[in-house]
Amino acid sequence: MRLDPPTLFMMTAAVTFTVGVLFLLSWSQARRERALVVWGIAHIVGSGASLLLSMRGQIPDSLSIGIANALMIGAYGLIWSGVRAFERRPPRLDWALAGAVIWLAACAVPAFYESLPARVILASLSAGLYCGVGAVTIWQGRAESLVSRYPALVLLATYAALYGLRVPLAVTTPLPASVGTASPWFAILCFTGTLFSVAIAFTFMALTKERAEREQRLAAETDALTGIANxxxxxxxxxxxxxxxxxxxxxxxxxxxxxxxxxxxxxxxxxxxxxxxxxxxxxxxxxxxxxxxxxxxxxxxxxxxxxxxxxxxxxxxxxxxxxxxxxxxxxxxxxxxxxxxxxxxxxxxxxxxxxxxxxxxxxxxxxxxxxxxxxxxxxxxxxxxxxxxxxxxxxxxxxxxxx
CATH class of the missing domain: 3.30.70.270 (Reverse transcriptase/Diguanylate cyclase domain)
Incomplete structure (x- = not known):
């Protein structure tokens, strides 16, 4: 059975939205873990981007290209911001949304907007950079021993590498300017996006669960007055x-x-x-x-x-x-x-x-x-x-x- 790309994008939007809701529900039960709410918002924003992308050709390009990619880049920025919150660092929402702002500013330049390779390069660099620095942030927090830390690191680093690979491909094998939702590139994009959403959800939720269990174990083994072992x-x-x-x-x-x-x-x-x-x-x-x-x-x-x-x-x-x-x-x-x-x-x-x-x-x-x-x-x-x-x-x- 063959699914057309718009249907796959709709599926990606539904899955990503569901993942975002699950993150928010998890946060409602663990309010101390701010990363959960940031990740939840990131996935809901990403689902909106997938929805707009699925309507390519049915709505103005300013929405299906400009706003959709801005939302997608913003979603990756929020994922990085959530990683910072998980590692007990300031979330830096300003930097998380900077990529989307830069994208919108670049789209206001006609020469950029009309060049598909330029758009692919900027979007890939932005999303890949957020994934890369997210992987680095997780690595820097390795002093807290969590089993799921390394799958999360590999996942973000792999996605950063894939986005990095798109940059030279956009130059050496540029896509035709008339590409639309019928292109297999869009099917590949939505399929990998769905995999990423599901994988990142399992990994990040496992991280928060392991931290909660570790804190409970440490509390049971720690003298409350002095902070040393009981x-x-x-x-x-x-x-x-x-x-x-x-x-x-x-x-x-x-x-x-x-x-x-x-x-x-x-x-x-x-x-x-x-x-x-x-x-x-x-x-x-x-x-x-x-x-x-x-x-x-x-x-x-x-x-x-x-x-x-x-x-x-x-x-x-x-x-x-x-x-x-x-x-x-x-x-x-x-x-x-x-x-x-x-x-x-x-x-x-x-x-x-x-x-x-x-x-x-x-x-x-x-x-x-x-x-x-x-x-x-x-x-x-x-x-x-x-x-x-x-x-x-x-x-x-x-x-x-x-x-």
């Missing part, structure tokens, strides 16, 4: 790392934290916990796993670190906390005690490593606080206890540990 995420990550490499564990406990709460209030106490994280996190090496165990206690796993190197990092953090001052609370002093333990074997037990670090921390507290103590300072006998009980035993010792 106990569940810390334990899970530490067990994974211990399964493949030896590691050192630093256990931190803020000294006299109850006194800070009692003297200055819980809001200041919460700020002190956050301040400790701001001090400690920049001092940790790449690959360190830092999290809050609960209350005023924090832990950090250092893969492939020996006890001496781990103790040096602990001492650096202890000294940084001791230097902390706050202009609004000149009498507020902070210090931290640190316990250090090392698991030198691959596949070691986190329970046992935590028990040893907790014992070292207990001795740091008993020895006057504000110091770093390693498990080797007083070697511990091996414990004949079932796997998994050390966490509970350590929790019991923490309840009895001096603050």
């Amino acid at each position: 106990r569940r995420a810390l334990v899970a990550g530490a067990e994974q790392r211990l399964a493949v490499a030896p590691a050192a564990l630093l256990l931190f406990d803020l000294d006299h934290f109850k006194m800070i709460n009692d003297r200055h209030g819980h809001s200041v106490g919460d700020a002190a916990l956050a301040a400790f994280c701001h001090i400690a996190a920049p001092m940790l090496p790449p690959g360190a796993l830092f999290g809050r165990m609960g209350g005023e206690e924090f832990a950090c796993l250092l893969p492939r670190y020996d006890e001496r190197a781990a103790a040096r990092i602990g001492e650096r953090i202890r000294a940084g906390v001791a230097r902390f001052t706050h202009p609004d609370y000149p009498d507020l002093a902070m210090s931290v005690s640190v316990g250090v333990a090392v698991e030198s074997q691959i596949g070691g037990s986190l329970d046992y490593l935590l028990r040893r670090a907790d014992d070292a921390l207990y001795r740091a507290k008993r020895s006057g606080r504000d110091r770093v103590v390693t498990s080797q300072d007083y070697p511990l006998p091996l414990a004949d206890e079932p796997a998994g009980t050390a966490l509970h035993a350590a929790a019991g010792r923490r309840r009895m540990r001096p603050s």
Whole structure:
């Protein structure tokens, strides 16, 4: 069955419009993702362009050529603007619509309007440029790990390359000036436009879905007060790392934290916990796993670190906390005690490593606080206890540990 190009253009308009509505419906359920509304408007504008193109020969050329291509170029500009919004950048609608304005201005020049190759070159350069910079923008945001980012990158880059290919073809094999909707070029154009609309819709919606799932996962694994890993995420990550490499564990406990709460209030106490994280996190090496165990206690796993190197990092953090001052609370002093333990074997037990670090921390507290103590300072006998009980035993010792 053979469909004539006007019918294909009508189909493209219907599909693109439907995609635009789906984007807007998705945005109504996720208002924070501004990119969805921009992409929705872009596809509705693109559907209008396809509708005008399908009526070539039935309506004035100023509409089917001038306005239709301006809408099409504007749609690509809005897609790029939506990509910027997705990457948490200003959408820059002025630049998104600049291509359409340039096209309309060029069409006002008779020599340009009467030259089909010139029109093809300008329209292709405009649409290809928007697709190209959209691909670059997605690539620049690759620090946010999303699986669909790379299909979106390939899709935009491929479309930019195809539009770029049209430029030399317009010069070397120009179309006849009398070309109309009966030309196979129009059928190819509307077919690829339909594919692009559907593919970009699936890809962009997958991107927003992956981001929402990633944010939910991070929220479930993040301590709301300090912004670092919570106990569940810390334990899970530490067990994974211990399964493949030896590691050192630093256990931190803020000294006299109850006194800070009692003297200055819980809001200041919460700020002190956050301040400790701001001090400690920049001092940790790449690959360190830092999290809050609960209350005023924090832990950090250092893969492939020996006890001496781990103790040096602990001492650096202890000294940084001791230097902390706050202009609004000149009498507020902070210090931290640190316990250090090392698991030198691959596949070691986190329970046992935590028990040893907790014992070292207990001795740091008993020895006057504000110091770093390693498990080797007083070697511990091996414990004949079932796997998994050390966490509970350590929790019991923490309840009895001096603050």
